[in-house]
Amino acid sequence: MKKIISFILGTVVALNLSISVANAAAKEVRVAFFLEWPTPNQEDKVKGMFEKAMGVPVKWTNFSNGGAMTDAMLAGDIDISYSQGLVPFINAVKSKAPLKLVDVAMEYGMGGTTCVTSKASGITSANGSELEGKKVAVPLGTMAEYVFDESMKVVGADKSKMTVIQMDPEEGAAALVSGDVSMACLFGGNSIKAALTVGTRLLTVQAARDAGIKGIDITSVTDKFMKENPGMLRTFIEVTHEANARYAAGKSDMNVIAKDAEMKLGDMKETLGGFVFLNAADTKKSMESGGNLDGFLKGMGTPNGAVDTSFLPL
Amino acid sequence: MITGIITFLIIFAVIGSILYGLKLAKTEKIDAVFGNPERAKGGAHWIIVGSSFLLIAWLYYSWDLAKSFYPQSANELCQVAKVNDSMLSLKYLFPINEREFKSTSIIKAENKNIEKLANEIRNSSTIRNQDKDKLLDFIKKTKRTIPLLTNEILLENKTKIKLNELTNRIIGLTEDFQKISYPPKKTIEEENKRIEALKTQGGWGSSGTAVENTIEIPTIPETKKGLKFDAAAKELIFISDDFFKLRNHNTQYKTLIKEIKDGIKKYRSELDETHEVASILAKDVLKIARRIEYASIFPPKTLNDMEQAILEFDKVQKKEQGGLRLIDIFLFPTGTIISSGPNCSEQGSGRWLPKPSDTLKKFTLLLKPSVGFKNIPLIWYEMMDVSKIVGFILPDWIADIIPGKYPIHSNDGTVKPNFKSKVLNVVTGEFKLFKIPVPMGHIWDSFLRVLLGLVLGIIFGVPLGLLMGLNRFAKGFFDPLIELYRPVPPLAWAPLVITVFGIDNVGKVFLLFMVSFSIMIISARAGASGTQLSKIHASHSLGASKWQILRYVIFPNSLPEILTGVRVAVGMCWGTLVAAEFLAGTTGIGFVENVAKKYFQYEVIWITIFVMGMLGLLFDIALRKIITKTIPWHGKG
Numbered sequence: 001m002k003k004i005i006s007f008i009l010g011t012v013v014a015l016n017l018s019i020s021v022a023n024a025a026a027k028e029v030r031v032a033f034f035l036e037w038p039t040p041n042q043e044d045k046v047k048g049m050f051e052k053a054m055g056v057p058v059k060w061t062n063f064s065n066g067g068a069m070t071d072a073m074l075a076g077d078i079d080i081s082y083s084q085g086l087v088p089f090i091n092a093v094k095s096k097a098p099l100k101l102v103d104v105a106m107e108y109g110m111g112g113t114t115c116v117t118s119k120a121s122g123i124t125s126a127n128g129s130e131l132e133g134k135k136v137a138v139p140l141g142t143m144a145e146y147v148f149d150e151s152m153k154v155v156g157a158d159k160s161k162m163t164v165i166q167m168d169p170e171e172g173a174a175a176l177v178s179g180d181v182s183m184a185c186l187f188g189g190n191s192i193k194a195a196l197t198v199g200t201r202l203l204t205v206q207a208a209r210d211a212g213i214k215g216i217d218i219t220s221v222t223d224k225f226m227k228e229n230p231g232m233l234r235t236f237i238e239v240t241h242e243a244n245a246r247y248a249a250g251k252s253d254m255n256v257i258a259k260d261a262e263m264k265l266g267d268m269k270e271t272l273g274g275f276v277f278l279n280a281a282d283t284k285k286s287m288e289s290g291g292n293l294d295g296f297l298k299g300m301g302t303p304n305g306a307v308d309t310s311f312l313p314l
Numbered sequence: 315m316i317t318g319i320i321t322f323l324i325i326f327a328v329i330g331s332i333l334y335g336l337k338l339a340k341t342e343k344i345d346a347v348f349g350n351p352e353r354a355k356g357g358a359h360w361i362i363v364g365s366s367f368l369l370i371a372w373l374y375y376s377w378d379l380a381k382s383f384y385p386q387s388a389n390e391l392c393q394v395a396k397v398n399d400s401m402l403s404l405k406y407l408f409p410i411n412e413r414e415f416k417s418t419s420i421i422k423a424e425n426k427n428i429e430k431l432a433n434e435i436r437n438s439s440t441i442r443n444q445d446k447d448k449l450l451d452f453i454k455k456t457k458r459t460i461p462l463l464t465n466e467i468l469l470e471n472k473t474k475i476k477l478n479e480l481t482n483r484i485i486g487l488t489e490d491f492q493k494i495s496y497p498p499k500k501t502i503e504e505e506n507k508r509i510e511a512l513k514t515q516g517g518w519g520s521s522g523t524a525v526e527n528t529i530e531i532p533t534i535p536e537t538k539k540g541l542k543f544d545a546a547a548k549e550l551i552f553i554s555d556d557f558f559k560l561r562n563h564n565t566q567y568k569t570l571i572k573e574i575k576d577g578i579k580k581y582r583s584e585l586d587e588t589h590e591v592a593s594i595l596a597k598d599v600l601k602i603a604r605r606i607e608y609a610s611i612f613p614p615k616t617l618n619d620m621e622q623a624i625l626e627f628d629k630v631q632k633k634e635q636g637g638l639r640l641i642d643i644f645l646f647p648t649g650t651i652i653s654s655g656p657n658c659s660e661q662g663s664g665r666w667l668p669k670p671s672d673t674l675k676k677f678t679l680l681l682k683p684s685v686g687f688k689n690i691p692l693i694w695y696e697m698m699d700v701s702k703i704v705g706f707i708l709p710d711w712i713a714d715i716i717p718g719k720y721p722i723h724s725n726d727g728t729v730k731p732n733f734k735s736k737v738l739n740v741v742t743g744e745f746k747l748f749k750i751p752v753p754m755g756h757i758w759d760s761f762l763r764v765l766l767g768l769v770l771g772i773i774f775g776v777p778l779g780l781l782m783g784l785n786r787f788a789k790g791f792f793d794p795l796i797e798l799y800r801p802v803p804p805l806a807w808a809p810l811v812i813t814v815f816g817i818d819n820v821g822k823v824f825l826l827f828m829v830s831f832s833i834m835i836i837s838a839r840a841g842a843s844g845t846q847l848s849k850i851h852a853s854h855s856l857g858a859s860k861w862q863i864l865r866y867v868i869f870p871n872s873l874p875e876i877l878t879g880v881r882v883a884v885g886m887c888w889g890t891l892v893a894a895e896f897l898a899g900t901t902g903i904g905f906v907e908n909v910a911k912k913y914f915q916y917e918v919i920w921i922t923i924f925v926m927g928m929l930g931l932l933f934d935i936a937l938r939k940i941i942t943k944t945i946p947w948h949g950k951g
Contacts, residue, residue, distance in 0.1 A: 053605075091912070095528060165817060165898055
């Protein structure tokens with residue numbers, strides 16, 4: 001009996017200890033990013049500028065959606081998520097994930113994330129309420145879901161009367177092409193392009209901008225990495241902002257970015273053209289009380305303390 | 315509370331069952347030898363022990379035991395976590411949780427980087443020699459900044475005093491922290507404010523009124539111990555901030571770094587566009603210099619006092635935790651509560667393994683038809699007109715073949731129905747009969763898909779399988795087809811099936827049909843060809859026809875194989891269904907799980923897992939009943 005008890009206690013203690021011991025020193029930085037989502041800092045990524053600036057190897061991993069980025073960050077496989085959508089970040093923070101928002105990657109209109117209705121359905125923004133009772137494909141828990149919600153408010157359709165199907169952008173585009181759904185909300189250049197061959201944008205880029213529908217992508221980081229390597233994080237954001245400034249000055253190497261984003265040059269330019277990159281001062285304004293980002297976060301009921309502006313290169 | 319009672323009940327049940335089992339083993343007359351299946355019969359008490367162990371493990375690793383026996387512990391540990399969190403940045407400077415000083419590792423890394431960059435410059439073929447000299451000079455200077463930071467003699471008095479001050483603040487905090495009077499009493503107003511805030515903050519555990527996630531751990535300190543740690547955490551944040559504002563930049567260093575910065579700036583402005591490579595390299599040098607400038611590098615022994623003070627405080631705060639520390643170690647396995655900004659959260663198994671009590675709360679909530687998941691109940695009923703069934707059964711073309719034309723609208727804008735259109739209404743179910751309740755909801759949809767896939771698989775698979783077992787042509791003809799598609803994992807078909815059949819039920823049911831079909835064929839074929847020849851000969855010599863042999867000899871003999879096949883198929887179907895519903899779906903258990911994952915709703919995820927387990931179990935129990943009913947001779951031959 002004594003042996004059994006000591007064995008059980010030993011197992012319990014060993015389990016407790018084995019998990020709490022972790023290696024903290026950063027020998028490399030692991031960054032998550034999206035394909036089909038071109039950003040100026042991809043030039044630096046390809047040319048190894050991040051490695052040089054941060055002084056450690058940088059490992060880039062591409063993801064298909066922001067939720068997966070969060071999963072990987074929580075599992076300890078990713079330190080920094082670049083251009084994670086705001087919606088997945090908010091979902092993560094709401095579910096008590098120890099993540100921080102440290103920078104706005106970009107703001108974008110409906111160019112990059114949009115809802116496309118099929119031409120066969122004959123639905124446009126004018127008769128948007130006809131979507132009620134139809135099937136729509138939406139990647140739930142991403143920025144596209146937010147765009148879907150807002151678009152439905154604009155066209156005056158009741159989304160609770162629609163059949164919302166959970167589909168990632170590539171599948172959503174395929175379902176729109178095959179006629180399974182009347183509308184698909186998507187992000188990513190290639191998916192939108194595929195959808196537009198059989199459909200039209202529910203709201204034009206301009207109409208969406210007028211209605212105030214705006215996507216925000218952010219840079220998020222694990223608490224642990226932030227506490228441990230504040231210098232590296234600051235450098236990462238600084239290099240990114242430098243790349244944005246270079247893009248604004250028209251000095252970016254578009255071919256490199258297109259190749260890294262796995263897009264054709266023309267498509268890439270069009271997608272990139274829809275992004276607005278804020279400089280550090282504007283970013284701070286957006287992140288602070290009363291700013292765009294702050295309004296977005298509050299509107300979605302994000303718990304306080306998820307934003308940290310102290311790493312911006314001001 | 316309830317969890318506590320249940321825990322004790324479980325423990326008593328386990329002890330009781332074990333004692334009963336031991337007693338039974340002693341008193342039971344054993345007449346079955348080893349290997350006799352009779353020995354495995356019975357034993358309900360061991361079922362109690364087994365499921366109790368599962369439940370205990372769940373209660374323990376989801377930290378529900380901690381919650382029921384020490385409901386305050388989460389709140390107190392949250393305050394402790396705040397202290398740990400505020401010390402973290404400081405701790406990282408010292409070899410407390412690390413192998414070496416942060417300064418050491420930075421210097422090591424930067425020296426390496428400087429060397430690498432210098433090599434790159436030396437070996438570069440695109441830049442001119444004069445540029446090389448200039449750049450290498452910058453590098454040399456950058457390298458020289460490091461000893462300026464690490465030399466103790468150069469450390470300025472001002473910096474020393476500030477470091478001492480910070481160290482004393484930590485020591486002071488350590489002393490105060492051990493006093494009973496700490497933290498100093500707040501004004502009544504502030505205290506009232508806190509008490510007011512305490513009322514609105516909920517308890518530990520997830521909300522039972524919303525499917526969405528809510529903050530699970532109350533952050534405002536509720537107990538005296540909590541207040542103490544909360545106050546210390548706040549003070550430590552100030553100390554930490556002050557420390558990181560401090561830079562060990564003496565005059566010599568400042569002059570040198572300014573020289574480097576100005577030099578590089580001037581150098582880069584003088585270069586024209588043809589020498590961009592050199593310009594970029596100069597910028598890289600500057601980056602290293604600035605990284606060194608930003609890092610908190612101090613001479614080797616300067617921070618010893620501070621390290622001691624921090625270690626001392628750490629020791630004291632651990633001591634002050636008292637019993638809480640034991641609770642943390644034993645009742646919060648594989649993790650603890652950590653603080654992130656103003657919020658606290660469970661990190662470890664408590665995060666992804668929801669507490670049984672919370673899961674039950676959420677499950678009750680989801681079961682409410684008005685709540686459900688994404689506006690669809692888990693399982694409920696709706697009133698459906700019988701006419702819909704009539705409309706489903708009767709084919710629509712009946713109306714089309716009736717002579718005449720469908721009515722056309724008249725001049726006054728009305729449409730008069732005629733006989734043809736009335737028939738169309740009947741065959742499409744557009745009329746009113748009486749209503750009957752039919753089940754609906756996520757669980758029902760999943761259940762129905764599996765059932766349909768399975769039934770279709772049996773209907774088509776069993777006859778074909780029997781045929782293949784008995785007929786040379788059938789065997790030869792179908793064998794390549796079946797054998798080619800059978801080994802392919804069912805999910806490999808999924809993308810194709812969804813493209814061909816769409817995202818509706820048809821595609822999913824077809825996928826499940828593919829799964830069960832091949833299994834049924836194989837088992838029916840094995841059953842048919844495994845029939846004892848003597849039985850067939852016996853019936854043949856008694857004058858049985860082909861049909862009679864098939865019906866009364868071969869079929870009953872292959873039933874055990876077929877029914878085992880069904881059991882296997884059920885399991886495979888469930889696995890495939892969930893994945894199919896992951897791909898595209900609007901209802902179903904797999905859909906619920908997939909969406910819940912996107913919102914990180916761990917309770918819902920676990921609920922779906924349990925529901926699937928339960929449904930699978932129900933199917934299996936039903937099948938076992940059928941097996942014992944239809945083939946009572948099985949296993950006794």
